[in-house]
Each structure stands twice: as C-alpha cells, then as structure tokens.
Amino acid sequence: MTATLPDDLREVFARCTEAELVTIDEQGRPRAQAVTPRYREGGPCIDVAGGGDAAVEDPHVALLFAADGPVVLVQGTAYADDGLHVRPERVYAWDGNDADAEPRLFDTHLEEVRSGHNEEPEIPHAAPAGGRGHWDYRLDGVSSGLLACVGPDGFPFAARLEVTPDPRGGVLRLPWLPVGMPLEEGPACLHAAGGGPCVHGDLLDGAEGWRVVPHAVA
Incomplete structure (x- = not known):
C-alpha cells in the first residue's frame, strides 16, 4: 500500500526515528510504547524495533x-x-495546526477515502472496566499526552x-479530540508528555465530554 501514498507521507515514514506503537493485549486493552520505525521506500510494510519485536496478542495495531x-x-x-512488521491497512494524515481540519484518509480498498472518516463495519471490543477511578497526585500536572484506545472497527x-x-472528579478530561478520531467507550491508556505518568483506565463520554477514568498509574 505504501507505494501509492503521497510523497509527503512516505517522507514522514522515512525520516522519523521514533513512533508510538499501539497494540491490544489479551484482555482487549490498548498498550502504547515508543519504537524505532524502519521504512524502505515503496515497501509493503513498516518495520519496528525497540520493544516492538515480539509477537503481538492481536494483529490489529x-x-x-x-x-x-x-x-x-x-x-x-x-x-x-x-x-515486527506492520502492513498498513488504513492511513490518516492531519495537515498543519488546524485542530478542526478533516484528515486525509487512505486505505487498501480505495486510494483515498473522500469522506475523511473510516467506513469499515463495527467490531465488538472490550467494554469499560467500570468502577471508581484511582487518582494519583502526579496527574495534577498533566497537560498533554498520547491517548490510545480501540476504535469501533x-x-x-x-x-x-x-x-x-x-x-x-477523579478524571482526566479531554477538551479537544481530532476530527476523524473514531471513539467508543472502552479501555484506554494515556501517556503524559515529557516523561510523565502512564495511565490505564476507561475512556468514557458524558454531558461534560470525553474523559479518562484512571485505574492504574505508573
């Protein structure tokens, strides 16, 4: 698939020395870790190293x-x-700093999906664990981070x-989410920026918007 992607996206793969790999564990929970990507121009896969070279529980990454x-x-x-080798099935690309911009979306069925949204059928996944959150004082200073969740597909x-x-409230609130991010309630992890704590918990929606309820903080 990568050979049909625009030049600017292939250049991102070629020059990036770090990426975040998100996998799904045996209980259906997302796990994120930093890896070193390796890309060969026009190749069918993106290879990863640095913690991502073991077999994965679920092939969806x-x-x-x-x-x-x-x-x-x-x-x-x-x-x-x-x-570990990742064969792209779908690629989202957000251009510039416009928080409300529609992503470009490419997949293996069409070179470009015009709607900017994933139109694959939904697949059931793990439900939220439920229960009250566990608040850790280190979360007081979190202002940004990487959110990983499992989409409807x-x-x-x-x-x-x-x-x-x-x-x-015992939660981390998410005031803005990128256009095109397919959200459903379920397990999530959030890695705070700048080497901050890693949170595992539930991603939930409500009257005040989306939030992460922490259950474990490392």
Whole structure:
C-alpha cells in the first residue's frame, strides 16, 4: 500500500526515528510504547524495533508518527518474522495546526477515502472496566499526552492531545479530540508528555465530554 501514498507521507515514514506503537493485549486493552520505525521506500510494510519485536496478542495495531510535517496514523496488521512488521491497512494524515481540519484518509480498498472518516463495519471490543477511578497526585500536572484506545472497527487509534486534570472528579478530561478520531467507550491508556505518568483506565463520554477514568498509574 505504501507505494501509492503521497510523497509527503512516505517522507514522514522515512525520516522519523521514533513512533508510538499501539497494540491490544489479551484482555482487549490498548498498550502504547515508543519504537524505532524502519521504512524502505515503496515497501509493503513498516518495520519496528525497540520493544516492538515480539509477537503481538492481536494483529490489529497502530503506529503514530507525530514529528515534523503531517501527523500520520497508520492502522495495520502486524506479524513477527525476525522483528515486527506492520502492513498498513488504513492511513490518516492531519495537515498543519488546524485542530478542526478533516484528515486525509487512505486505505487498501480505495486510494483515498473522500469522506475523511473510516467506513469499515463495527467490531465488538472490550467494554469499560467500570468502577471508581484511582487518582494519583502526579496527574495534577498533566497537560498533554498520547491517548490510545480501540476504535469501533477493532483497530487501535492514537492521538496526541491536551488534557485537563480534574482531581475532584477523579478524571482526566479531554477538551479537544481530532476530527476523524473514531471513539467508543472502552479501555484506554494515556501517556503524559515529557516523561510523565502512564495511565490505564476507561475512556468514557458524558454531558461534560470525553474523559479518562484512571485505574492504574505508573
């Protein structure tokens, strides 16, 4: 698929020395980790190293490239063969700094999906764990981070976004979400920027918008 992508997206793959790999564990929860991507021009896969070279529980994965240039999210299927290889199935690209911009969307069925939204059928995934959140004082200073969740089609999704701590409510509020991010309530993880804590919990919607209810903070 990568050979048919625009030049600016292939350039992102080629020059980025770090990306975020999101996998889904045996309980249906997303897990994010920094990896080193390796891309060969026009190749069918993006290879990853640095923690991503083991077999994955679920072949549905995502790679987020959020350095200079367009922010690019690759959703794909992974297989292990002397390392981990990700075959892109769908690629989102957000251009510039416009928070309300529609992403460009490409997939293996059409070179470009005109709607800017994923139109694949929904696949059931893990429900929220429920219960009260566990607040950790380290969350008081979180202002941004990487949110990873599982989309309605069974693929993980990730984005870097602003975070508003709400200690009284025991949640991390998400005042803005990128256009095109397919959200459903369920398990999520959030890695605070700048080496801050990693939160695992539930992604929930409500009258005051989307929020993460922390259940474990590392």
